[in-house]
Amino acid sequence: xxxxxxxxxxxxxxxxPEIAASLAILATFAWAEIYSWTHSRNAAYASFSLLTxxxxxxxxxxxxxxxxxxxxxxxxxxxxxxxxxxFWVTRPYxxxxxxxxxxxxxxxxxxxxxxxxxxxxxxxxxxHPAHYVVGLLWMQLMWILFICLPAGALASVxxxxxxxxxxLLLVALFMIGMIALSQVIPNSNFSSGSDWWTGFLFIATTVxxxxxxxxxxxxxAARWLIAGLFxxxxxxxxxxxxxxxxxxAYPLSQGDVPVEVKLLPAQTNRGSYYDxxxxxxxxxxxxxxxxxKDTFVDLDGMIATLTNANGVxxxxxxxxxxxxxxxxSQSAEISFQVxxxxxxxxxxxxxxxxxxxxxxxxxxxxxxxxxxxxxxFQMPDVGLCSASGPAYFHSIRCRTPLRRPRFLLITxxxxxxxxxxxxxxxxxxxxxxxxxxxRYGDSDPAEMGISPxxxxxxxxxxxNTLGTRFSNPGICPGTPLTLSNPEFVxxxxxxxxxxxxxxxxxxxxSGKITFR
Amino acid sequence: MTSAIxxxxxxxxxxxxxxxxxxxxxxxxxxxxxxxxxxxxGKTTAIKILMNIIRATAGxxxxxxxxSSRIRGHHFQPIGYVSENQQLPEWMTVGALLSYLxxxxxxxxxKLEDELIKQFDLPRDRKLRHLSxxxxxxxxxxxxxxxxxxxxxxxEPFTGLDPLVRDELIQGLLDRAExxxxxxxxxxxxxxxxxxxxxxxxxQGKLRFAEELTALAxxxxxxxxxxxxxxxLPQKLPxxxxxxxxxxxxxxxxxxxxxxxxxxxxxxxxxxxPRNVTFSPMSLRSIFLxxxxxARNSD
Numbered sequence: 119x120x121x122x123x124x125x126x127x128x129x130x131x132x133x134x135p136e137i138a139a140s141l142a143i144l145a146t147f148a149w150a151e152i153y154s155w156t157h158s159r160n161a162a163y164a165s166f167s168l169l170t171x172x173x174x175x176x177x178x179x180x181x182x183x184x185x186x187x188x189x190x191x192x193x194x195x196x197x198x199x200x201x202x203x204x205f206w207v208t209r210p211y212x213x214x215x216x217x218x219x220x221x222x223x224x225x226x227x228x229x230x231x232x233x234x235x236x237x238x239x240x241x242x243x244x245x246h247p248a249h250y251v252v253g254l255l256w257m258q259l260m261w262i263l264f265i266c267l268p269a270g271a272l273a274s275v276x277x278x279x280x281x282x283x284x285x286l287l288l289v290a291l292f293m294i295g296m297i298a299l300s301q302v303i304p305n306s307n308f309s310s311g312s313d314w315w316t317g318f319l320f321i322a323t324t325v326x327x328x329x330x331x332x333x334x335x336x337x338x339a340a341r342w343l344i345a346g347l348f349x350x351x352x353x354x355x356x357x358x359x360x361x362x363x364x365x366x367a368y369p370l371s372q373g374d375v376p377v378e379v380k381l382l383p384a385q386t387n388r389g390s391y392y393d394x395x396x397x398x399x400x401x402x403x404x405x406x407x408x409x410x411k412d413t414f415v416d417l418d419g420m421i422a423t424l425t426n427a428n429g430v431x432x433x434x435x436x437x438x439x440x441x442x443x444x445x446x447s448q449s450a451e452i453s454f455q456v457x458x459x460x461x462x463x464x465x466x467x468x469x470x471x472x473x474x475x476x477x478x479x480x481x482x483x484x485x486x487x488x489x490x491x492x493x494x495f496q497m498p499d500v501g502l503c504s505a506s507g508p509a510y511f512h513s514i515r516c517r518t519p520l521r522r523p524r525f526l527l528i529t530x531x532x533x534x535x536x537x538x539x540x541x542x543x544x545x546x547x548x549x550x551x552x553x554x555x556x557r558y559g560d561s562d563p564a565e566m567g568i569s570p571x572x573x574x575x576x577x578x579x580x581x582n583t584l585g586t587r588f589s590n591p592g593i594c595p596g597t598p599l600t601l602s603n604p605e606f607v608x609x610x611x612x613x614x615x616x617x618x619x620x621x622x623x624x625x626x627x628s629g630k631i632t633f634r
Numbered sequence: 635m636t637s638a639i640x641x642x643x644x645x646x647x648x649x650x651x652x653x654x655x656x657x658x659x660x661x662x663x664x665x666x667x668x669x670x671x672x673x674x675x676g677k678t679t680a681i682k683i684l685m686n687i688i689r690a691t692a693g694x695x696x697x698x699x700x701x702s703s704r705i706r707g708h709h710f711q712p713i714g715y716v717s718e719n720q721q722l723p724e725w726m727t728v729g730a731l732l733s734y735l736x737x738x739x740x741x742x743x744x745k746l747e748d749e750l751i752k753q754f755d756l757p758r759d760r761k762l763r764h765l766s767x768x769x770x771x772x773x774x775x776x777x778x779x780x781x782x783x784x785x786x787x788x789x790e791p792f793t794g795l796d797p798l799v800r801d802e803l804i805q806g807l808l809d810r811a812e813x814x815x816x817x818x819x820x821x822x823x824x825x826x827x828x829x830x831x832x833x834x835x836x837x838q839g840k841l842r843f844a845e846e847l848t849a850l851a852x853x854x855x856x857x858x859x860x861x862x863x864x865x866x867l868p869q870k871l872p873x874x875x876x877x878x879x880x881x882x883x884x885x886x887x888x889x890x891x892x893x894x895x896x897x898x899x900x901x902x903x904x905x906x907x908p909r910n911v912t913f914s915p916m917s918l919r920s921i922f923l924x925x926x927x928x929a930r931n932s933d
Contacts, residue, residue, distance in 0.1 A: 124737045132725055196723075202687045205722050205774075208715040210738045212707040 125219035129193050136192050137227050140185040147182050148235050150175040151569050182568050186228050187269040191282050193223050194273035199331040217332045224266050229258045236570040243571050244502050245519045253520035253564035260566040263321055271324040274331040275340045292348050304435035305360035308419045323347040364436055368476040368611040376479040377415050378408040381616050384623035397455040399626035409445040412482040417441040422454045423472040432460045446551045468618040475612045480604035492595040499523040505595050512537040512592025513577040520564035525557040529600040530578050536596035543589040552578035552590050638663045638785050638815035644693035646679050653679040655839040661817055668826040669819040671836035677819035681789045685715055714778030717789035722762050728773050729758030739781035750776040768799035788818040792825050804829055827918040854921045855892040859885040860910040872900050876928040888924040
């Protein structure tokens with residue numbers, strides 16, 4: 119313990135400029151965070167405020183983890199693990215003591231200040247920090263796992279800051295490569311199916327590298343481990359059987375379909391779109407029926423297979439949709455992109471389309487009424503909110519502590535809005551429901567982030583269906599809302615067979631805007 | 635007498651380079667043992683293996699009875715290691731370095747620390763990066779002597795130092811020689827000769843010999859034979875005669891197994907009766923030059 123303290127004190131004395139810089143950046147972050155609360159989003163568009171309310175927080179947001187990484191690198195490289203000339207390797211340093219001293223340094227000068235700042239921000243925002251200790255600790259654990267560990271692992275296999283920068287460059291290139299890879303691997307963007315494994319592999323490898331370096335100083339082996347991790351992550355991405363995983367997660371409905379969907383005739387005005395050059399957007403309007411009251415579905419994804427009479431077959435692979443179908447919904451649109459070359463082959467004659475729709479079904483529970491008060495108010499499950507506007511739209515802006523609710527559905531009868539109607543809009547008749555939801559699906563006690571507060575905007579969308587559109591006046595003080603907590607019921611796949619589909623009719627955009 | 639350091643067939647390969655080729659040596663406790671040899675002989679490699687800074691490819695080594703590959707942490711409490719290549723925390727002052735290291739050594743002697751500071755004339759408040767090379771070496775040595783180490787390992791400590799600093803370092807070492815075993819590598823033979831009790835000669839990764847310095851000095855003689863006329867050199871000469879050369883009626887060589895009776899007999903057997911025979915003691919430097927040249931010629 120005495121040695122740990124000795125090393126910690128030495129590191130603190132040596133790295134005080136970096137510590138001071140890191141704390142200053144953290145303090146600036148806290149100031150910017152509070153500043154952003156007190157200056158409304160509308161003010162952010164004023165010329166000066168744009169810098170202070172928009173650019174500065176973004177910059178500080180990036181600087182905080184960067185300053186931490188820098189501090190970690192400096193303190194780890196203070197007793198370099200790479201090379202054979204460092205004085206400390208022939209001194210009575212116990213590697214466990216040295217590692218413990220470094221961990222203690224990181225906890226003392228990164229986690230503790232961050233924890234204290236988070237508690238301060240919570241208190242300043244009106245939330246008692248004592249009620250959120252577990253979540254605050256969870257946030258620090260996330261920083262340790264996903265910033266401190268990888269930064270420590272890289273610092274342990276590099277000797278100098280330039281070497282570290284080179285390592286970071288290689289990591290950045292790898293990440294760019296992985297993103298590019300995910301774009302070309304079918305289905306991978308819908309469900310990785312391997313997040314847990316990759317997370318575990320990542321953490322286990324970084325821990326192994328750090329332990330290996332501190333206990334044995336096997337730099338070559340540690341560097342090979344990093345290369346192996348990269349290769350393994352790439353292989354996992356390439357070899358994951360996405361289709362099988364999705365099929366298992368969304369079993370095919372056998373009669374008991376959660377929702378009845380049918381193709382509607384093509385609309386005459388399908389709006390404009392940005393021509394993406396090599397792809398054509400196909401937009402299919404669907405009628406929605408047979409959704410029981412108090413039940414709704416999320417269309418998580420879909421796969422479209424097109425076949426023509428000549429045997430030309432095209433498959434979209436699973437694509438993310440992220441649309442909600444409510445019991446009061448009458449119609450919705452789904453879309454997918456077709457390669458222009460394929461489109462040109464298929465457009466001349468009707469095709470057979472086979473759609474597989476992946477749904478998550480929810481049962482709307484715990485419904486309660488809530489009338490939006492004046493000024494700042496406590497909104498159940500969310501946090502401290504206030505009705506804002508009217509520069510762009512009337513909505514509720516909330517600050518929620520640690521994490522957004524698992525699933526909160528906000529429903530409102532558009533006709534009951536207390537916001538003033540725009541003279542150009544026709545008022546919605548009673549019974550038209552507008553929805554918004556706030557959700558953070560994971561059960562973690564907190565979301566990862568520097569700030570413990572998350573801004574949530576609750577905005578009720580326009581009611582828009584197949585040519586009939588009612589602008590939503592929004593949420594104002596006095597507007598009655600229905601809050602509910604949907605419960606997950608299950609997942610299923612629904613098949614939709616469409617014969618004689620004319621792709622040209624459903625091609626999106628008559629008046630297109632082209633960027634080439 | 636047990637060994638402070640013992641190696642057996644130590645081999646170290648760096649890719650295609652054989653840095654050490656089966657080094658076996660034994661350093662008696664209490665000895666001032668010098669490992670000498672030209673640059674690139676493998677001295678630093680051997681020391682790094684002993685200090686477990688690098689690992690041997692084959693063979694084994696023990697330091698103070700501990701397998702060198704297991705030496706770490708508290709095993710260094712009775713060991714002082716100073717190297718010309720060592721990177722010290724140069725942002726520290728001399729005083730801060732000593733204060734920092736103090737808690738790591740239970741046997742740290744604050745009084746001795748003060749004595750060493752005075753003896754080496756070290757400024758406590760000066761940062762290491764602002765010290766001359768010689769002063770840094772003295773600071774490193776002070777930080778390695780203040781805890782009465784049983785074994786002091788020095789890797790080329792005198793390289794590039796002025797004579798005054800060398801003398802100070804050597805004196806500092808000699809003052810502690812009674813309580814410690816000193817293992818020092820150097821190619822500075824003149825300095826080694828003044829204080830080493832044992833010597834080992836390493837060349838191209840191979841140990842040419844290792845013995846007590848007095849025995850070595852007794853074993854080597856420069857032999858000068860004076861004849862009345864230039865003698866005829868026989869085809870075969872004794873293998874302990876190194877670097878034989880002739881100049882008119884004078885023949886000179888180095889006898890590496892000198893024994894007055896036997897060496898005189900060898901001379902008579904080869905040359906008959908020279909007019910004059912002298913056996914002169916050799917400096918360590920002369921011995922090693924003869925060894926090195928002889929080895930080069932035989933290669």
